[in-house]
Amino acid sequence: MLNAIETYLALRRATGFAMSNAEYLLKSFAAFSAEHGQMHVQTQTAIDWAALGPTVEQREARLRAVCRFVRHVQIEDASHVLPPASHFGARKRRRTPHIYSTEEIDRLIEVALRLRPKGGLRPLTHATLIGLLSATGLRISEALKLTVADVTGDGLLIRETKFRKTRLVPLHDTAAAGLAGYLARRQPRAHDDPVFADERGRALRYIAVKGTFDRLVNKADVRSRTGRRPRLHDLRHNSGWRIIPNGGREAKERGRSLVVGSA
Structure with missing residues (x-):
């Protein structure tokens, strides 16, 4: 066997x-x-x-x-017997995602920009990350794995995805400009540096990002109708909006429009 x-x-x-x-x-x-x-x-x-x-x-x-x-x-050896897959009767139920309203995302970005240290990179990092997730549909793990080299003229190169494939996520012009502005402030030293990093230049850890996001949800008074706390992962279900540099927001266009973060 x-x-x-x-x-x-x-x-x-x-x-x-x-x-x-x-x-x-x-x-x-x-x-x-x-x-x-x-x-x-x-x-x-x-x-x-x-x-x-x-x-x-x-x-x-x-x-x-x-x-x-x-x-x-069984195709080559019919001696194997197929058991009943539903024998134990379990039914996997996916949690209904919270669909963030435009105003809720705006509030999340606003409170993120008020994070400490004031004037430091951390507030801009979390605000840009929230905007990127809400507009592109990226998984949080994919966003945190992004390196400077993955930000290309054709879009974001997402390597080794959930199904071990690589894909290209195109960016709207405003998204590309906003991300470039963030990286200019970030000032990475090498192409393999993470896009989203902590104060020491190390890639942000999921547990730290989740903890910060949960606090931002409370401060922004974002609530789910189900009574459960809206999750960081839920942001990927909001893809289709793009944040433009002047702080306004444009409606969904043909295809998928992407984020600019806070420029």
């Missing part, structure tokens, strides 16, 4: 999937099957192994990992 698993993992990785968690799960399942003297996937064995997960959600994820593998390997 291990040879079939390695072949499956190699094929999936060749199409852009990391498969690190799948590798761990499938090799664990293969060892469990070997302990039971089985060389092929059997329904009850798969269920028993998946049931070792501490929560219903994890049991479901374990079983689904086996099911995906079986669907692939």
